[in-house]
Amino acid sequence: MEHEGLLTKKNKRNVRENITAYAFLSPWIIGFILFSGVPIIASFVLSLTKWDLISAPRFIGLGNFIAMFSAGSDFWNVLKVTLIFTVFSIIATLTWSFFLAMLLNFKLKGIGIFRFFFFVPAVMPSIALAFAFQLLYNKEIGVINYILYLFGINNGPNWLMDNHLVIPSIIFVCLYTYTTGQMMLIFDASLKEVPKELYEACSIDGASYFQKFYYVTLSYISPVILFNLVIATINAFNGSFSIIYPLTFGGPGDASRVISLAIYDSGFKTFRMGYASALATVAFIMVVAIALLQFKLSDKFVYYEN
């Protein structure tokens, strides 16, 4: 009898604790439903319609997707540019931020000043960065072509106006963005956590610098590499707009038109809400697919302490 009473008392407390917890969570739960859950589902539904926001939306089934994947569609170019930009910007920003973090792990006096300088471009608005690089990349008056001239290359290219050079040029600008700085600080902190004993043990075994780097450093921080890989991926989809839009508006032609710009243009320039939603659906599926792939790969390569 007494035992039962205790149980119900405990149960009651559990129920109350659960209700309290969900009361604390309620702002996010409401926000999640309103601003993420419903919009994602609505996006799927809208992608099956034709809607210009003025007349009533019209159900057209898979019409938008059929148009998107038809042979003459400009979507193929968007897909190609998005994939190239995503893959190479991830590789470039990840490598560069890791390189910066390695430099910040030199045992030198005054390293803090360098940390400040390495991170400072990250806090500037991407639009200021875009304007700065429009000037730096300028064919006639830009510094970059002047530097090329000093190395004997006359008539430097028109970086942002060249179909082949525009994507590499944008990726270079990405080395200055917030995400790169963020990844650098995360790498920097994790490199400092690698136990010194591991290096010493390797030295005793006669390991070379590169063996130590590969077997100790890289494997010890592999969870952080995965974490940064995910950050870089999200940013390649999310942050790319604020750098590419002011820098090139997707140009020249469509050469730097990634999927976020295509969604913006079809949604808010030409008001094809259905088609824009279909593009958004594809973008969403791409992010999920890439993230799943990364987590799958991580099972193989990432080393966890426990």
Next chain:
Amino acid sequence: MKLKLKITNFLQYILLIVVAIIMIFPILWIASSSLKSLIDISAYPPQLIPKEIHFENYVEAFSRGDIFVYLKNTLILIIGCTTGTLISSSIVAYPLARMNFAGKKIMFGLILATMMVPATATIIPQYIMFSKFRWLNSFLPIIVPAFFAFPYNVFLFRQFYRTIPISIDEAALIDGCNRWDIFIKMIVPLSRPTFITIGVLSSVFWWNELFIPLIYIDSDRLKPLTVGALTTFKNLFIQRWDLQMAMCVVMVLPPMILYLFTQKYLAEGIKTTGMKG
């Protein structure tokens, strides 16, 4: 041996300095160009140190553009969104870090998952929803969602809360305090540095944000600086580099100064993101 070490150190410094110059070069170039005349900006070869100093670029930029209006709008967005996210995210993170309840893993998993949803994937239905609310061309579609907690900030708060000993809550519960009292009277005061960190991160984010205000705000009267800057001092025929660069300095300086004074907090906040667990 000692000499070898000295040479290595010297080479390391050289490498650090070269990379530092590469990283701050765009900022240096903005600052230098903002003080040049339009003719000097186009001069060949380009000069890092301006031949003559043209401070009047700043006077002209401020008097010709709507920079003051844009600045005011940016400040409204920063204050609104930062207040909103600090209040809501700090509350939402509490049970995730310090309570046991049914469905905790699922809730936390969902929060992490929403961090990965790109804004462009949900923007169209959100835009339609806010247009139904008649909220377009106002700050509401930007500020109101901040009061419903941003997953990223919830995650940061949670990571910090977990570093506070759990015995504090347990002792207070035995003394008869409820969870809300514990949160307000103990956890919030103990988390002051966290509030500063997330406040700084959020302010820098909204100072820099382009995409969301670009979608929701059309009228010049309501544009923040990033959106306004897109079309200021530039049209199809001419780009006024001198004025544009002065405006860039105005955009770059405040987050730089904020970063200079809160470097510790900012770095701490970003590093915490990568913490295990």
